[in-house]
Amino acid sequence: MPRSGALYTINGLLLEQAKKMVARVETEDEIAKMRAAGQLAASVLEMIGDHVAVGVTTDQLNTICHNFIVDDLQCVPAPLNYTNGSAPPFPKSICTSVNHVVCHGIPSEKKALKSGDILNIDVTVIKDGFHGDTSKMFAVGKPSVLAERLIRVTQECLYRGIEAVRAGATLGDIGHAIQTHAEENNFSVVREFCGHGIGRTFHDEPQILHYGRANTGPKLEEGMTFTIEPMINAGKRNVKILPDQWTVVTKDHKLSAQWEHTIMVTSRGAEIFTRRGEERPS
Ligand code: MF3
Ligand code: CO
Ligand code: CO
Numbered sequence: 001m002p003r004s005g006a007l008y009t010i011n012g013l014l015l016e017q018a019k020k021m022v023a024r025v026e027t028e029d030e031i032a033k034m035r036a037a038g039q040l041a042a043s044v045l046e047m048i049g050d051h052v053a054v055g056v057t058t059d060q061l062n063t064i065c066h067n068f069i070v071d072d073l074q075c076v077p078a079p080l081n082y083t084n085g086s087a088p089p090f091p092k093s094i095c096t097s098v099n100h101v102v103c104h105g106i107p108s109e110k111k112a113l114k115s116g117d118i119l120n121i122d123v124t125v126i127k128d129g130f131h132g133d134t135s136k137m138f139a140v141g142k143p144s145v146l147a148e149r150l151i152r153v154t155q156e157c158l159y160r161g162i163e164a165v166r167a168g169a170t171l172g173d174i175g176h177a178i179q180t181h182a183e184e185n186n187f188s189v190v191r192e193f194c195g196h197g198i199g200r201t202f203h204d205e206p207q208i209l210h211y212g213r214a215n216t217g218p219k220l221e222e223g224m225t226f227t228i229e230p231m232i233n234a235g236k237r238n239v240k241i242l243p244d245q246w247t248v249v250t251k252d253h254k255l256s257a258q259w260e261h262t263i264m265v266t267s268r269g270a271e272i273f274t275r276r277g278e279e280r281p282s
Contacts, residue, residue, distance in 0.1 A: 020205045034273050035273055036128065037273070040125050041123050056112065057109050058119075076126040077124070079093055079094060080092065080093045096122075100250045100253045100255060113140045122135035131262070133262050134274035150257045153181065154182075162270050165220060165269060174209075175208075179212065210229075228261060236252050261273070
């Protein structure tokens with residue numbers, strides 16, 4: 001999500017962005033529903049992997065995911081017609097971000113995948129009123145050594161961030177863990193977009209920055225639910241938004257990668273609602 005709470009207008013009135021709250025689960029029933037939404041979102045990423053191939057367009061991937069989400073999973077694809085108050089409604093059901101696209105890439109029939117491309121697919125589903133939000137990187141054909149390293153280090157950044165989560169830790173601890181690992185590998189952290197509280201609302205408080213200082217910021221509390229979704233660049237951290245008002249790209253046009261999970265803070269750590277089978281220890 002964008003980091004600033006933009007102002008927007010309705011009927012000519014200037015309004016503050018909808019009041020945001022810290023997302024948290026209060027009951028076992030809510031936890032069960034977040035678990036279910038998370039697992040359904042994860043299943044979309046598991047399903048789509050076989051379809052990522054040379055020559056396939058990102059719009060074809062969108063259609064396959066849309067039909068699977070609506071028909072098979074009986075869920076709502078949260079991105080479709082999503083509006084953040086300033087940009088036009090998002091026109092597709094998933095985000096597909098190829099190579100130097102950082103996030104919020106719009107699936108297009110003009111974007112056919114080539115060998116060597118790297119691609120983030122970001123899926124958010126709504127089931128029983130609760131959101132599951134998750135993304136992963138795919139490599140098409142044979143990626144460069146740099147692209148493979150960027151993909152691996154970015155996934156490690158996500159896991160470092162998750163490992164920093166437990167009741168009593170701080171938001172700064174999460175950002176610090178991610179930033180340290182990215183910069184030790186000579187990559188940079190995008191600052192204009194962040195993780196977010198999630199539950200009945202898609203983008204809620206708190207903002208989860210992917211950089212920061214240890215022992216700073218608000219303390220994490222048991223039951224808080226949010227995403228961690230580091231965007232890591234091979235070159236400089238700076239980004240710009242294309243005229244479509246959604247697509248975020250690196251200013252230097254170097255590669256960018258992102259991985260995302262939806263998690264819940266527990267007394268001892270984090271529960272990953274969107275964990276895929278391939279991530280489970282065998
Ligand atoms: N799934 C994205 C996130 O991680 C948000 C996409 S909003 C859209 O927060 F409108 F671009 F789809
Ligand atoms: Co998200
Ligand atoms: Co997402």
